[in-house]
Amino acid sequence: xxxxxxxxxxxxxxxxxxxxxxxxxxxxxxxxxxxxxxxxxxxxxxxxxxxxxxxxxxxxxxxxxxxxxxxxxxxxxxxxxxxxxxxxxxxxxxxxxxxxxxxxxxxxxxxxxxxxxxxxxxxxxxxxxxxxxxxxxxxxxxxxxxxxxxxxxxxxxxxxxxxxxxxxxxxxxxxxxxxxxxxxxxxxxxxxxxxxxxxxxxxxxxxxxxxxxxxxxxxxxxxxxxxxxxxxxxxxxxxxxxxxxxxxxxxxxxxxxxxxxxxxxxxxxxxxxxxxxxxxxxxxxxxxxxxxxxxxxxxxxxxxxxxxxxxxxxxxxxxxxxxxx
Amino acid sequence: xxxxxxxxxxxxxxxxxxxxxxxxxxxxxxxxxxxxxxxxxxxxxxxxxxxxxxxxxxxxxxxxxxxxxxxxxxxxxxxxxxxxxxxxxxxxxxxxxxxxxxxxxxxxxxxxxxxxxxxxxxxxxxxxxxxxxxxxxxxxxxxxxxxxxxxxxxxxxxxxxxxxxxxxxxxxxxxxxxxxxxxxxxxxxxxxxxxxxxxxxxxxxxxxxxxxxxxxxxxxxxxxxxxxxxxxxxxxxxxxxxxxxxxxxxxxxxxxxxxxxxxxxxxxxxxxxxxxxxxxxxxxxxxxxxxxxxxxxxxxxxxxxxxxxxxxxxxxxxxxxxxxxxxx
Numbered sequence: 001x002x003x004x005x006x007x008x009x010x011x012x013x014x015x016x017x018x019x020x021x022x023x024x025x026x027x028x029x030x031x032x033x034x035x036x037x038x039x040x041x042x043x044x045x046x047x048x049x050x051x052x053x054x055x056x057x058x059x060x061x062x063x064x065x066x067x068x069x070x071x072x073x074x075x076x077x078x079x080x081x082x083x084x085x086x087x088x089x090x091x092x093x094x095x096x097x098x099x100x101x102x103x104x105x106x107x108x109x110x111x112x113x114x115x116x117x118x119x120x121x122x123x124x125x126x127x128x129x130x131x132x133x134x135x136x137x138x139x140x141x142x143x144x145x146x147x148x149x150x151x152x153x154x155x156x157x158x159x160x161x162x163x164x165x166x167x168x169x170x171x172x173x174x175x176x177x178x179x180x181x182x183x184x185x186x187x188x189x190x191x192x193x194x195x196x197x198x199x200x201x202x203x204x205x206x207x208x209x210x211x212x213x214x215x216x217x218x219x220x221x222x223x224x225x226x227x228x229x230x231x232x233x234x235x236x237x238x239x240x241x242x243x244x245x246x247x248x249x250x251x252x253x254x255x256x257x258x259x260x261x262x263x264x265x266x267x268x269x270x271x272x273x274x275x276x277x278x279x280x281x282x283x284x285x286x287x288x289x290x291x292x293x294x295x296x297x298x299x300x301x302x303x304x305x306x307x308x309x310x311x312x313x314x315x316x317x318x319x320x321x322x323x324x325x
Numbered sequence: 326x327x328x329x330x331x332x333x334x335x336x337x338x339x340x341x342x343x344x345x346x347x348x349x350x351x352x353x354x355x356x357x358x359x360x361x362x363x364x365x366x367x368x369x370x371x372x373x374x375x376x377x378x379x380x381x382x383x384x385x386x387x388x389x390x391x392x393x394x395x396x397x398x399x400x401x402x403x404x405x406x407x408x409x410x411x412x413x414x415x416x417x418x419x420x421x422x423x424x425x426x427x428x429x430x431x432x433x434x435x436x437x438x439x440x441x442x443x444x445x446x447x448x449x450x451x452x453x454x455x456x457x458x459x460x461x462x463x464x465x466x467x468x469x470x471x472x473x474x475x476x477x478x479x480x481x482x483x484x485x486x487x488x489x490x491x492x493x494x495x496x497x498x499x500x501x502x503x504x505x506x507x508x509x510x511x512x513x514x515x516x517x518x519x520x521x522x523x524x525x526x527x528x529x530x531x532x533x534x535x536x537x538x539x540x541x542x543x544x545x546x547x548x549x550x551x552x553x554x555x556x557x558x559x560x561x562x563x564x565x566x567x568x569x570x571x572x573x574x575x576x577x578x579x580x581x582x583x584x585x586x587x588x589x590x591x592x593x594x595x596x597x598x599x600x601x602x603x604x605x606x607x608x609x610x611x612x613x614x615x616x617x618x619x620x621x622x623x624x625x626x627x628x629x630x631x632x633x634x635x636x637x638x639x640x641x642x643x644x645x646x647x648x649x650x651x652x653x
Contacts, residue, residue, distance in 0.1 A: 220427065221422060221424050221427040221428045222427060222428055222429055222430040222431070224382070224422065224428070225422065225428045225429065225430070225490070225493070226430065227380075227382055227414070228380055228382065228414055228415060228419065228420045228422075229414065229415035229419075229441065229442045229445065229493065230410075230411040230412065230413070230414035230415035230416060230442070230445060230446065231411070231415075231441070231445065232411060240430050240433075243432045243433075244430070244431065244432055317432065318431070318432055319431070319432060319477040319479070320431060320477070320479050
C-alpha cells in the first residue's frame with residue numbers, strides 16, 4: 001500500500017499535534033486578563049467582589065489552572081467543546097452552524113486562487129519578457145501588497161455602492177424565492193466579492209511561484225527530450241512541464257491554509273459573512289472563552305486536515321515522494 | 326551514394342552580453358545511410374549546437390540560424406515549417422542526450438514515455454504502443470521489461486535510464502540517431518555496454534548514427550568517419566582509421582595523445598608514457614580573432630596562422646597551414 005502507511009503515520013502525528021494546540025490555546029487564554037465573570041458583571045451594571053466569586057465558583061473558574069486544563073482536555077477528547085455562556089448554546093452546535101459558510105468561502109477562494117494563479121503563471125512563463133507577463137506580475141504584486149480587508153473595502157465601494165452589481169453584505173437574501181438553483185445563484189452572487197478579496201493575495205503568491213517553477217522546468221533536460229520526441233508545444237507545456245511545476249505550488253497552498261483562515265476572519269468581518277470569523281470576532285469581544293477555544297480548535301483541525309490533503313496530493317503528483325509502504 | 330543528411334556551410338550565432346558571437350562557423354558534412362559519423366571536440370566547440378540545429382531545436386532567442394543549409398533526404402530543414410520538423414523529430418531523426426539522470430521526465434512511468442512517442446508518430450492505440458514499449462525495453466537489454474515499463478525514472482540506474490532513452494529514440498525506426506555524448510555520465514563498464522547496444526541497433530535497424538563525443542577512445546570504438554571540431558569550425562574530417570592513425574591537425578594529434586595508453590603497454594606504471602594534455606582552453610567565442618583559433622595552443626604555429634586556414638583535401642581534409650598532405 002503506497003498511501004496507507006504514511007497516511008496513518010501522519011494521522012497519529014496530527015492527533016498529537018491537535019492535543020498540543022489545545023493545551024497551548026487554553027494556557028494562553030488563561031494568561032489573558034478578564035474572564036466571563038467580568039462580562040456578566042458588566043451586563044448586570046457591576047457586581048461586588050462576593051458576587052464575582054460566586055460566578056467564578058459556578059463556572060468552575062476558581063479551580064487551579066492545571067485542574068481546569070485537565071477537565072477541558074478531557075471533555076474535548078469526548079467531543080465536548082463546552083458551553084457558551086454568551087450564546088447559551090453548546091460551542092459545538094454554535095461552530096457547526098457557522099462552519100459550512102466559512103468552509104465554502106475558504107475552499108472556493110483557494111480553488112479560485114490556485115486555478116487563476118496557475119493559469120496566469122503558466123501563461124507568463126512561456127513569454128517571460130512579454131507585455132502580458134509584466135502585466136500579470138503587476139497585478140500579482142498589487143494583490144500581494146494590499147491587505148485583504150482593504151481590498152475587500154475597495155471592492156465593496158466599487159461594486160456594491162458605486163456600481164451596485166453585487167450585494168453589500170451577508171450570504172443569503174431571505175427575500176429570494178424559488179428552488180435550489182435560485183438559492184444557489186443567490187449565494188454565489190453574495191460570494192463573488194468576498195472570494196475575490198480573499199483569493200487576491202493567494203493568487204498573487206501562486207502565480208509568482210508557478211511562473212518561477214514553470215520557467216525552471218521549461219529549461220530542464222526532460223523538456224528538451226520531449227521536444228526531441230516531436231511533441232507539440234501545448235502538449236509539452238500542459239503535460240510534461242505542468243505536472244512537474246505544480247509540486248511547489250501545491251506545497252505552498254498547503255502551507256497557506258492557516259493564512260487563508262485568518263484572512264477569512266477579516267474578510268468575513270468586512271462582508272458580514274455569517275461564518276466562523278464573525279463568530280470569533282464577537283466571542284473575543286465578549287470574552288466568551290469556550291467559544292474562542294472551540295474556534296481555535298476547529299481552525300487547527302482545518303489546517304491539519306488541509307496539510308494532510310496537501311501531502312496526499314503531492315504524492316499523487318510526484319512519484320519520488322511516495323515511500324515504499 | 327546520396328547522403329541521408331547533408332549539412333552545408335551551417336552558421337549559427339548567439340546574442341550574448343558580449344554581443345553577437347558565432348557558435349558555429351560554416352560547418353559542412355554529410356551522413357550516409359547506416360554509417361556512424363563521429364563528431365569530436367572539447368566542450369564549447371559547437372558539437373551540441375550542430376546536433377540541436379539538425380533537430381531544429383536551437384533556442385531562439387538567443388540563437389540565430391545565420392546561414393547555410395541542412396538537407397534531409399534532399400528536403401531543406403532550415404526553412405521547413407515547425408509542423409514538418411515535429412514529424413521528423415522523434416520519427417525520422419531522433420536524439421539521445423548526455424544526461425540520462427535528468428533527460429527522462431521524473432513524474433511519468435518510463436513505459437508511458439516510450440509509448441507516447443509511438444502513439445504520436447505511428448498513431449497506435451495506447452495498448453499497442455505499450456506492448457511495443459515493453460518490446461523495446463527488451464531490445465535495449467532491460468531485464469523484466471514488463472515490470473520495468475511501470476517504473477519511474479528515479480527507480481532506475483543511470484545506465485538503465487540511458488537504455489530507456491535509446492528505446493525512446495529508436496521507437497519509431499528513425500533514419501538518423503544523434504547521440505550527444507551518450508556515455509559521458511556513465512561508468513566505464515556501462516559505457517562499453519551502451520556502445521555495444523548502439524552497434525547492435527545499428528546492425529538491426531540500419532540507422533545512421535551521429536555520435537558526438539570528446540573522447541577519441543569512443544571514436545575509435547564506434548565511428549566510420551570523423552569530423553573534428555574546434556571553436557565552431559570543422560578542422561579535420563575523414564575516415565576514422567585515417568584520422569586515428571595519421572592525424573593531420575595538431576589539435577587532433579593532441580586529442581589522440583589524450584587517450585590513456587593503458588593496455589597498449591603491458592608493462593608496469595613506470596614504462597607507461599605520461600598522459601598528454603593540450604595546454605590552455607578553447608578561447609571564448611567573443612574573443613576569436615581572424616587567425617587560426619587554435620594557434621595560441623599550438624606548438625606548430627607560425628606566421629601563416631594569423632590567417633584562418635581553409636579545410637582542404639579529400640577524403641581526408643585538414644584545416645591547418647602546417648599540414649603537408651597525407652603520409653599514407
